[in-house]
Amino acid sequence: MKTSLPVTLIPSLTSGLRPGGDRVELESLWRCPGDKARRAVRLARWTRHLVEPEEVAHGGHDALHCVGINLKCTSLRFEHADEVLFDGRVIPGAIQVTTPRVATRACFHCACDVLHLFVSPGCLTECYQSLFDDGPSADVLLDDPRLRYDPVIERLAQALVAAQTGDIACGAIFVDAVGLAIVSRLVAHRFEGMARRAHDAALPxxxxxxxxxxxxxxxxxxxxxxxxxxxxxxxxxxxxxxxxxxxxxxxxxxxxxxxxxxxxxxxxxxxxxxxxxxxxxxxxxxxxxxxxxxxxxxxxxxxxxxxxxxx
CATH class of the missing domain: 1.10.10.60 (Homeodomain-like)
Structure with missing residues (x-):
């Protein structure tokens, strides 16, 4: 992207994750949670009250999927693997998934609030096994980067954020359960049709x-x-x-x-x-x-x- 705006470059994160944690962190760097604990799903929130546009970039996580869930209306230009994926207004509940080792860039033109989930390979495999009663034949990749909208995932994300900002802090079990529910729904959307077609087909x-x-x-x-x-x-x-x-x-x-x-x-x-x-x-x-x-x-x-x- 050719622009005069300053770019915040964020290095890759190499560590895996494990269940745990009792809060949604605020990101100081885009798509880079500050908590170094290893968890199955790590959650972080990118919130900006912008007067001027802000451009950010990330080199891609070595092993983790990054799931972005938009929490409020905003306007941005989003690049995925050096291609413009979206440029315009984004509504709450818009979801974008980036697979490991894929670079992304975004230019936010106004205030924004995005929940990020950083998902380990083991968590994706566990969700697949739970959904389909068997292990996957290959690595589980949520490899459709296009923006989509899911009202159920939006409600889960909003409930998680609301609990975080309420008078009573939610516990680790709640955070993990909501995070896993979101990941499971994404895995189901990605593989349910494929699993059904594979189930219904005859052996070649x-x-x-x-x-x-x-x-x-x-x-x-x-x-x-x-x-x-x-x-x-x-x-x-x-x-x-x-x-x-x-x-x-x-x-x-x-x-x-x-x-x-x-x-x-x-x-x-x-x-x-x-x-x-x-x-x-x-x-x-x-x-x-x-x-x-x-x-x-x-x-x-x-x-x-x-x-x-x-x-």
């Missing part, structure tokens, strides 16, 4: 081939849902749903089917006794093998072998 053929190759290579070993999901490059929740849509089988049913098919091959082509066939196909005992074999084939391994090799 190339992922299915990876799963089949992994299963066939490890049939003599214990294989869990997490192992099969990892071979497909998906979370357990995504994999279980997509796999069933693609095959009509639950992963556990498919695994048993492949074990029995391998057992049938060994019963016909090898001289292994029934117990050794069972162990080679991942069954913990001959009794367990016989029970599962009968369920799939309709006969015991011994009798089936006799019929299959007769003549």
């Amino acid at each position: 053929g190339w992922r299915m081939r990876h799963v089949a190759e992994y299963v066939d290579a490890h049939l003599s070993e214990p294989i869990g849902l997490a192992d099969m999901a990892e071979s497909a490059g998906l979370t357990r929740m995504q994999f279980a749903s997509q796999f069933r849509r693609a095959t009509g089988l639950r992963p556990h049913e498919y695994l048993l089917k492949r074990r029995i098919e391998r057992a049938q091959t060994l019963l016909v082509t090898s001289k292994l006794n029934v117990l050794d066939v069972a162990l080679a196909c991942g069954f913990r005992s001959q009794a367990h093998f016989t029970m599962v074999f009968r369920r799939f084939v309709g006969n015991t391994p011994h009798r089936w072998r006799i019929m299959a090799t007769a003549g």
